[in-house]
Amino acid sequence: MSETVRTKLEMAKTPEGVEGPGFFLTSMEKAVGLARKNSIWPLPFATSCCGIEFMATMASHYDLGRFGSERLSFSPRQADLLMVMGTISKKMGPVLKQVYEQMAEPRWVLSVGACASSGGIFDTYSVLQGIDRIIPVDVYVPGCPPRPEQIIEGLLKIQDLVGNESLRRRNSEEYKKLLNKYGIE
């Protein structure tokens, strides 16, 4: 057998808590956060070249599955993370918003690439100048298009948010206000 590449495997870090022989105690929030952040199911909303980069990110070379996200969801019902990749024209805007609204809580949004984040080079009447005009965005990934490493970095940032989110956040007044700002009930 030829030389095998061995990389150091890293397990998910144990959250703070009380440990003893045969048991482990931690807060509900930390346990749920740990489970959520390591099994994010993304919904790819790929409309242009960033989508091609995303395909590379999903494929064997970069393999988003290493981070617990190999299961793409093409229905918003089972998705946790909406990945918007590519130019969103103003005609596409309501469609994107509808898909976002039909996702189950808790939901996160990752805006990949210059077009989704700000309209990019398409400073024209027909293109939405950033998806944050219609839906709240959690993490932006710059680049035109970004490399797969950058998309992975974006996902890791989302994982940080997911892991540290308070369980009460989605029921809070603050969050409701944020949604209302976008005209979402």
Next chain:
Amino acid sequence: MTNSAQDYLPIVYTIIVAAGFVVTTMVATHKLGPKRKSKKKLESFECGIDVQGNARIPFSVKYFLVAILFVLFDVEVIFMYPWAVNFRDPDGAGPLTGLGIVGFIEMITFMAFLMVGFYYIIRKGALKWED
């Protein structure tokens, strides 16, 4: 060794634990998870596009007839694959080990029976789409 009803107690425990796990998980996820039951959320998912009409409309029974006839003759063709493999030389031992002329006549007979059925459905007008 005697068998008593008590010996089956572990099975009862297993059933209680199995059912209890399902019920607890279902109740817990429904109670704990955040929800947003807005009107748009509860609409049926049509890739973000407005729903048009109702999915529950009557279909012509002809679809069913054509589909079921297709399955019938489709299966017939699938039968021919193993037959064709075994027809001449099934295990590479030479042409004489195959089904030969007897197998050929058998398949012709089989096909002929089905062709009679095919002729019947055509004459019956089962494949006629327009009335």
